[in-house]
Amino acid sequence: MNLIGEHITYKPDDQFHLNNVSFNFKKGNLYTILGRTLSGKTTFLKTIAGLLNPDSGNLSFEEKDFSKIPVWERNVAMVYQQFINYPHLNVYENIIFPLKQRKLSQDKIKTDVEEALKTVGLIGFENRKIQELSGGQQQRVALARSLAKKAKILLLDEPLVNLDYKLREQLREEFKKIFSEGMSQETILIYSTTDPQEVMELNGEVIVLDEGKVLQKGPAKEIFENPLNLKVAEISNDPPMNILKGLKNLDNLNFENISIKSPKHFKHLENQNYNFGIRASEIKLDENGEEFEIELAEISGSETLLHLKKGNSKLIALIEEVMNFKIHQKVKIIFNSNKFYAFNQSGELVSSPYGINNG
Amino acid sequence: MEKLYTFLKYTFITLWTVFIVAPFLWAVSTSFKDFQSVNSKVTYIPWLDFEPTLEGWRVLVKSPARGGVDIVEPYFNSIFVTCTASLVSIVLGTLAAYALSRFTFKAGFVRNNDITFFFISQRIMPPIVLSIPFFIFLSTIGLLDSLLGLVVVYIVLLMPIAVWIMVDFFNRVPKELDETALIDGCNPYQAFYKVVLPNSIPGLIVAGMFCIIFGWIDFFFAFILTFTEVQLLPVKVVALNSSITPWWSLSASALISVAPLIIVAFVVERYLSKGNLSGALK
Numbered sequence: 001m002n003l004i005g006e007h008i009t010y011k012p013d014d015q016f017h018l019n020n021v022s023f024n025f026k027k028g029n030l031y032t033i034l035g036r037t038l039s040g041k042t043t044f045l046k047t048i049a050g051l052l053n054p055d056s057g058n059l060s061f062e063e064k065d066f067s068k069i070p071v072w073e074r075n076v077a078m079v080y081q082q083f084i085n086y087p088h089l090n091v092y093e094n095i096i097f098p099l100k101q102r103k104l105s106q107d108k109i110k111t112d113v114e115e116a117l118k119t120v121g122l123i124g125f126e127n128r129k130i131q132e133l134s135g136g137q138q139q140r141v142a143l144a145r146s147l148a149k150k151a152k153i154l155l156l157d158e159p160l161v162n163l164d165y166k167l168r169e170q171l172r173e174e175f176k177k178i179f180s181e182g183m184s185q186e187t188i189l190i191y192s193t194t195d196p197q198e199v200m201e202l203n204g205e206v207i208v209l210d211e212g213k214v215l216q217k218g219p220a221k222e223i224f225e226n227p228l229n230l231k232v233a234e235i236s237n238d239p240p241m242n243i244l245k246g247l248k249n250l251d252n253l254n255f256e257n258i259s260i261k262s263p264k265h266f267k268h269l270e271n272q273n274y275n276f277g278i279r280a281s282e283i284k285l286d287e288n289g290e291e292f293e294i295e296l297a298e299i300s301g302s303e304t305l306l307h308l309k310k311g312n313s314k315l316i317a318l319i320e321e322v323m324n325f326k327i328h329q330k331v332k333i334i335f336n337s338n339k340f341y342a343f344n345q346s347g348e349l350v351s352s353p354y355g356i357n358n359g
Numbered sequence: 360m361e362k363l364y365t366f367l368k369y370t371f372i373t374l375w376t377v378f379i380v381a382p383f384l385w386a387v388s389t390s391f392k393d394f395q396s397v398n399s400k401v402t403y404i405p406w407l408d409f410e411p412t413l414e415g416w417r418v419l420v421k422s423p424a425r426g427g428v429d430i431v432e433p434y435f436n437s438i439f440v441t442c443t444a445s446l447v448s449i450v451l452g453t454l455a456a457y458a459l460s461r462f463t464f465k466a467g468f469v470r471n472n473d474i475t476f477f478f479i480s481q482r483i484m485p486p487i488v489l490s491i492p493f494f495i496f497l498s499t500i501g502l503l504d505s506l507l508g509l510v511v512v513y514i515v516l517l518m519p520i521a522v523w524i525m526v527d528f529f530n531r532v533p534k535e536l537d538e539t540a541l542i543d544g545c546n547p548y549q550a551f552y553k554v555v556l557p558n559s560i561p562g563l564i565v566a567g568m569f570c571i572i573f574g575w576i577d578f579f580f581a582f583i584l585t586f587t588e589v590q591l592l593p594v595k596v597v598a599l600n601s602s603i604t605p606w607w608s609l610s611a612s613a614l615i616s617v618a619p620l621i622i623v624a625f626v627v628e629r630y631l632s633k634g635n636l637s638g639a640l641k
Contacts, residue, residue: 051538071541072549078542084535088557101544145543 001062002026003048003153003188008057010043016212017043018054023207023217027152028185030204032220033192036235041192042211045155048190061153072101074153077146080137081158083138085130091117091127091141098149106169116148119178136167143178151185157189160198172198182306196238200224208232225354230347233277241341242283242315244276253340256311258290263337266351274350275340279303289334297325308333363441383614390415390610397606414638415607419615430595430612437592438619440506444513445570449563451514457551459522460529461537475526477516478519486579489515497584504588512580517570528562561630562631568627572620592616 003025010018017040025031046052047059050071059066066074077098085094095116099109115121120140130138139159146154159175160168179189179202193199199206199220206223208215208231215235216228229235233241246255249271253260260276292308292315299305304319308331317333325331342351388403396402396409405411421427455478458464459471481489493512496504502508532555540550556563581591590598596612599605 046538049538049542051541070546071538072544074542076542078539080534080535080539084533084539086536086539086554086558088554098543101549149543181483225446 003061003066004059005048006058008047008054008059010047010052010054010212016040018047019212019274021057021209021212021213021214025188026192027188028183030179030189030191030202031201031207032199032204033190033207033209034196034199034236035192035196036194037210038210039235041209042150042157043212044077044209045157045192047188048153049078049155050074052087074148076153076155077151078155078157079139079142079146079159081161081198083135083142083162084193085131085141085145088313089130089131090126091122091128094130094141095145095148102149112150113144116144119147120144124255131162134173136163139163139171147178150187151358152186153188153190154183156189158193159191161194172233178203180262192213192218196236199236206236208235210235226349226352228349230275230277230343233341233343233349238281239316239318241277241279243343244278244313244315245273246276247271247273248342253337256313257323258310260335260337263340263353265338265353265355266340266342267343273345275343275347276316277343278335278339280316280318281320282336282339283315283333284333284336285317285319286334287332291330291332294327294329294331296326296327297323306331368547372443386610386614389606390608390614394607415605418605418608419612424638428595428599428608428612430592431562433590433592433595434615435614436506436589440509440513440591441571441574443510444517444574445567447510448521448570449468449516449567450519452518453497453525453556453563454564455518456525457529457555459526460532461534469635475522478522481515481519490580490583492584493580504586506589508584509581509589509591511630512581512584513574513577516577516580520569520573521566524566525559525562528566532558533595564631568623568630571623572627575620 003023005021005023008021009016019040021040021044024222025029025092029356031043035041043052048066050069051064061074086097089097092113095113097111099112104112114123116125118240120143122137122140122144125133125137130141133141139162141206143156143159146156149326160171163171183189184270189204191198191202191204203220205218206220208223210231215224216232224233227236227241230243232242244255246253246270248254248262251262253262253266253276255276290310292310295309295314296307297304298307299322302320302322304321304323304325306317306319306325308315308317339353341349341353344350391405391411391413392402392409393412402408407521418427419430422429459475462471464471464474481577493515497503497508497512500508502511529551536558537550537555540554541547545553576593578593578597581594582597585591585594593616596609596616599609599612
């Protein structure tokens with residue numbers, strides 16, 4: 001009874017949009033597709049919706065071959081990153097549009113629409129024109145239309161990306177609530193995003209996609225704790241995980257004339273060259289630390305992002321307060337060595353602070 | 360500097376307006392004159408320079424048997440041919456444009472853009488190149504000197520305009536709108552007429568108006584493809600000119616033949632000045 005994809009490949013030009021993608025989605029679950037722009041997320045969702053036909057592979061739902069069912073009979077719903085509504089219809093007409101297509105009874109339509117309007121908080125906006133609404137409200141209408149359909153598969157393609165920061169935070173909270181309370185156990189929810197924070201907050205099953213290929217699958221926590229390789233580590237962290245090329249010998253990690261005591265979980269690693277990974281939040285300012293030069297300082301909200309440089313190594317540190325720095329100023333930092341990751345020369349994870357491969 | 364610019368701008372606009380409006384004023388004035396007032400001396404102002412008369416206008420609706428020239432029938436012929444050809448062009452052109460905008464066509468080296476260019480190229484060619492094939496074609500199927508034959512020819516001339524305008528319009532309508540309609544349970548035909556078409560009304564109006572304008576003003580094909588049975592308005596107006604040029608009725612007929620276009624131009628201007636035609640979607 002699941003949505004199953006097997007070896008789905010789509011290559012319309014000389015680049016893979018989907019490269020041998022397989023999945024098994026269960027009803028009542030939330031799946032998030034994490035990937036950068038052009039990683040194939042939209043293609044992935046459009047393939048499930050039936051808007052695109054993959055070159056090869058199978059797609060089945062409820063034990064039926066999905067590829068033989070046209071879009072308009074698939075009973076899916078989709079919210080786009082652009083706020084797509086029917087501009088010639090008002091809010092109410094927009095939401096009843098799919099229900100009218102399915103020729104539901106008037107009473108059923110009425111209750112379903114009211115419920116959907118209530119869920120997204122647009123009661124009282126029924127007769128408004130779409131053009132009179134703000135971006136956030138337009139996206140709520142699109143979401144309400146998708147919810148009212150009670151589709152078995154609900155696809156959300158970066159629904160928050162075109163909204164401003166504040167609204168995004170607010171809608172994200174509401175989405176979490178809607179997904180945990182308002183969804184039936186019959187629905188498969190698939191949510192795509194570029195934002196690792198969104199993935200962690202929604203806390204579903206994650207699929208990390210890059211250049212059309214699935215890099216890693218698993219619960220959000222697992223992706224965060226054990227990114228399988230450098231690519232995943234980069235995609236699933238914002239700012240991306242810092243990677244330092246260095247050498248492990250005996251008890252020390254060495255890079256750029258810096259020597260740090262090797263953390264306990266690196267004990268079993270052979271003494272050789274590695275890519276050491278450390279999150280921006282695990283770097284602190286400290287008078288006794290190593291000297292780095294500031295290349296750029298960005299203040300975002302209540303935090304400061306420092307882009308630092310030493311020799312050939314560049315890294316980003318996240319300072320949890322707003323501070324003013326000058327470019328080219330020297331600062332001293334320390335690394336929380338207990339949170340170091342080690343990736344081998346081909347980029348695969350060999351040691352993680354959360355306990356993979358460390359015996 | 361700014362003042363100079365404003366001054367120059369308004370000077371130019373004023374001169375241009377005089378340039379455009381003067382012939383109309385001349386025609387209005389002349390249409391109320393008689394032979395005497397036109398040929399004796401330079402006259403401008405009615406009642407002062409000359410005695411206005413409705414003779415120039417009356418002649419237009421009189422039958423030839425009673426000394427008139429009867430442009431009523433050519434007038435309705437023109438309305439019929441222009442409107443029918445425009446309507447057919449809009450219907451077929453819109454469908455073609457939607458297909459060209461949304462689907463990918465491949466036939467040998469031919470792609471969507473080539474097909475669009477093929478339509479437009481019909482307008483790039485000088486009309487005289489098309490006149491001989493049209494003449495032979497119509498005479499072969501027996502539609503020479505008939506309203507239906509003219510409608511057929513005008514469809515060929517007007518449809519490229521409709522295709523051109525509508526392809527551009529549909530390209531600006533986000534594809535996601537159609538996709539959403541499909542996801543919401545419309546088959547492709549329903550998606551077209553329930554969602555895409557209602558949002559394309561401004562484009563349809565502009566395309567329709569352009570078809571009407573270009574159909575209405577055509578003289579060349581109306582002249583070449585008709586003889587005695589059927590006459591269109593532009594041909595009739597020009598035919599008024601005989602050994603004595605009847606300036607008064609010529610002016611009057613020119614004015615009433617331009618009148619519909621002036622109305623159309625005002626409507627088009629309103630839609631064009633709304634700026635982005637697909638504004639409804641952003």
